[in-house]
Amino acid sequence: MGKHILVISQYFYPEHFxxxxxxxxxxxxxxxxxxxxGIPxxxxxxxxxGYGLVKKRKETFNGIEILRIPLIPRGDNAIMLVLNYLSFVVAGFLWKSFTNIKADYVFIFEVSPMTQALPGVWFAKSRKVPCYLYVQDLWPENVEIITGIKNKYIIGSIGKMVNYIYARCTRIFTTSNRFIKSIHDRGVPIDKIEYWPQYAEDFYIPLEKTSIPEIPDNAFNIIFAGNIGIAQGLDILPKAAALLKEKICKKIRFIIVGDGRYKNELINIVESSGLTxxxxxxxxxxxxxxPEFIAASDAAFLSLSDNALFAMTIPAKLQSYMACGIPTIASAAGETDDIINESNSGVCSLPGDVEGLVENIIKLSNKTEEELRQLGSNARKYYDVHFNKKMLLENMDKYFNVM
Incomplete structure (x- = not known):
């Protein structure tokens, strides 16, 4: 058996990350x-x-040993979400204090909340082993955007926690090049930070164009697949759909696959706007x-809320779409816009720009099948060069073979 990697991640199988x-x-x-x-x-x-405080707290998945520490579920309001975040930290502190696990490295997978990194940092310090942090979400910026909290004392306290975590990590990896400056600006040496983009799982591959019962082929189908939350900025779609009805005769359909805290509100907006x-x-x-749903669609959609932080973010679904070889319609800025334009794999308008999005949808829907295939092919080629799984994992290997 090789080196032992202890991974700290508040979210894990069967949650999909x-x-x-x-x-x-x-x-x-x-x-x-x-x-x-945590408990999924x-x-x-x-x-x-099948999961709970006394059910399936230990599990094996694909040869990975999973230990689930207790936490309060997220619920459907801000108070429950805060309790969810804090309970993982408290349970993590107790686990760290009593565990007899020995590991060679700690690897922290940091999507929000950043608080989940604390048990990993504490464990690494107490055992004197390297600690690697993989930053997907920037804090405290993400907290301000998602919660609307502007209180300087609260944000300042969160910022001190973030600085504490960064200072105690051996190396910090980021999913976006633009995150590097923000982390460096918090006093982290630049040579301690490295861009390590996300890749898509092996099952994300181009499939032959097809039709499936869930997606009728009597329209230009634009698919969105993933978490339906506030940060995704999906409120732009009903506005775009209303404009499209006025502008063109060709039928456009938005296929929304997934779940999330904003889903019911989005459905209500669609229904009240007469856009069902x-x-x-x-x-x-x-x-x-x-990938089957993507193969039955003509283009894929991604969007982010209009915020400077999200302009630095590369949403994971971009890699999934590109790996499947489908043209992307994006309502985003910054790094996402750069990638789509550099790869010539779709169209991108600024977040919140409804008319720009509508123009891009019309532009793409008027392309021939061959032109759409070429955009999809461009996406896959770019993915193979820049987000190649084997290349990225081999690059990470060198940090696990230094002891």
Missing amino acids: RINDICTEWVKRGYKVTVIT NYPQGKYYD EVFKFIPKQPAEKI
């Missing part, structure tokens, strides 16, 4: 992998069936099925 595949690949490469995580409840806000024929909502699907 890229860390599941990263850990699986590490096992294949000969590492021993143990994951400290994302994004619905309640424990998954333009939207089709499909429940959350196993990730392995998403």
Whole structure:
């Protein structure tokens, strides 16, 4: 058995995050992998069936040992979300104090909340082992955007926590080049930070164009697949749909696949706007099925709320779409816009720009099948060069072979 990697991630299988595949690949490469995580409840806000405070607290998945520490589920309001974040930290502190696990490295998979990094930092310090942090969300910026909290004392306190975590990590990896400056500006040496973009799992591959019962082929189908939250900025779609009805005769349909805290509100907006024929909502699907839905669609959509932080973010679904070889219609700025333009794999308008989005949808819907195929092919070629899984994992290997 190779080196032992202890992974700290508040979210893990059966919740769907890229860390599941990263850990699986590490096992294949000969590492021993143990994951400290919570009881699965994302994004619905309640424990998954079969899991609980006394059920399935230990589990093995693809050769990975999973240890679940207790936490309060996210629920459906801000208070429950805060309790969810804090409970993982408290349980993590108790776990760290009593565990007899020995590991060679700690790897923290940081999507919000950043608080989840604390048990990993504490463990690494007490055991004197290297601690690697993989930053997907910038804090405290993300807190201000998602919660609307502007109180300088609260944000300042969170900022001190973030600085504490950064200072105690051996190395910091980021999913976006633009995160590097923000982290460096918090006093982190530039040579301690490295861009390590996300890749898509192996099942995200181009499939032959097809039709499936869930997606009728009597329209130009634009698919969105993933978490339906506030940060995704999906409120732009009903506005765009209303404009499209006025501008063109060609039928456009938005296929929304997934679940999340904003889903019910989005459905209500669609229904109250008289746009139900333009939207089709499909429940959350196993990730392995998403390429089939993409293959039955003409283009894929991603959007982010209009904020400077999100201009620095590369949403994980961009890699998934590109790996599947489908043209992307984006309502985003910054790094996402750069990638789509550089790869010539779709169209991008600024966040919140409804008319710009509508023009891009019309532009793409008027392209021939061959032109759409070429955009999809461009996407896959760019993915193979810049987000190649084997290349990225081999680059990470050098940090696990230094002892």
